Amino acid sequence: MLTVPIRQLGEPERPAVQRILDADPYAGAQIAERVASHGLNWWRSDGRIYGYEPARRIESIIWSGAHLVPVGATPPAVAAFADLLGAEARICSSIIGRSEAVLDLWDRLSGHWGPARDVRPNQPLLVTDRDPLVRPDPDVRLVRPSEVDQLFPAAVAMYTEEVGVSPMQDDGGRGYRRRIAELVKGKRAYARFDGDQVIFKAELAIITRRTTQVQGVWVHPDHRGQGLATAAMAAVVADALRRVAPTVSLYVNDYNRAARRVYQRCGFVSAGSFATVLF
Template identity: 70%
Template structure:
């Protein structure tokens, strides 16, 4: 079946698909809810696979490339189209089978990748954590961005492998941090005006709040603060923001996986990320 760019007239069909995979497709769902499918508003395109009355899969193409509910034939069809275009995304992220299938077909045209993280457990919880929350973890205030920003840069550089200051001196990344703080979606624990723990609700939909940017200052690691800190974030998110909290984690990050398990997260699938 041909792949086509979707418009606002097919928004309901797209939303129905996103409801079938509310955690892996959360980032796309947030964008669709906020800006619809018109490409000039959405800062990206949504490609569809399937008959007009039977949409089977979608693929978001913007800063990231994210397939949702993409079967083998859909992956092949998306890749056939994308291989003829210049790469504009900085990563491919989504369900592991679809992401790795896309990358197998696109690496010749888009490669090389800077990193391929093939096994990232996708975790979800809908219950208050059994771990007592850290009362010192709180939402970051609008006047505290300057205190939060160095920790955000350190987390990004450690996690992604490049500095967010590289392209434009960090202006776009700082805008993003500001947005999260203003929306009440950034959390931190401060000690002597310095951030020792941070996390954000980077994606929020009516189905889930997705945590990203979890970071503990290096000198505080191994002291057992992460579980109680995460419990505070999860508790606030469940009570104030969304009916579930989700996140994904690198399979090799064993300490983090143990923290999330202690906080009540359960696996619901596997994601993968290709970084450029």
């Protein structure tokens, strides 16, 4: 039995959902992009949004789809969400969000859904709203649709290195390639090329009216430790701020000290901490 009122939300609750997303535009970016594109009709957005509603006011939400994403989730809300979700089979491939909520949620769900393949408890969430002081690399540019074949091997290498499994294993990489092609078509994929080889890449994986979230940052192993990443990332940030959104955000594993130094040089500052549970 659920401990408090909790229910699936739809279009009538859109103002309340937007209020919660606006209160935390970085943690809620993934949901905000989907709501802006598809509304709250679950059959259009491939996921459901549930609301925690004590005293007849929606205070917290959670997105349940390919990823599980809590936003504004207080401890009572997490307990309610876990009550609901723990009674169902897991459908998500990860739990992502503010570290306190994610770790509390996983503590409550692990007995139902465990074990996880990996738990990353502290991923600094970083944000910037100004041009980097570092001179941007003029050779970093948007990837052209004709260059998807060159970009794709670099994207697979990044994904495998970061996530720990290959995106090729389920369907031969067809779904992942479609995603990369969509990012390129949407002018959301950046790269620096050396001939036909990608030596740096990054994508604007999420875009909302409040922020764009950078993911997939990768430097070819043969070019690491040469100072390439800072100027390359500065180019991404400068273009994204000029062309896409008023802020640029990302999250990074706490143990990736090299990447954290790059982001610091590019002007990113702390906006809290994420956690990710991978299945």
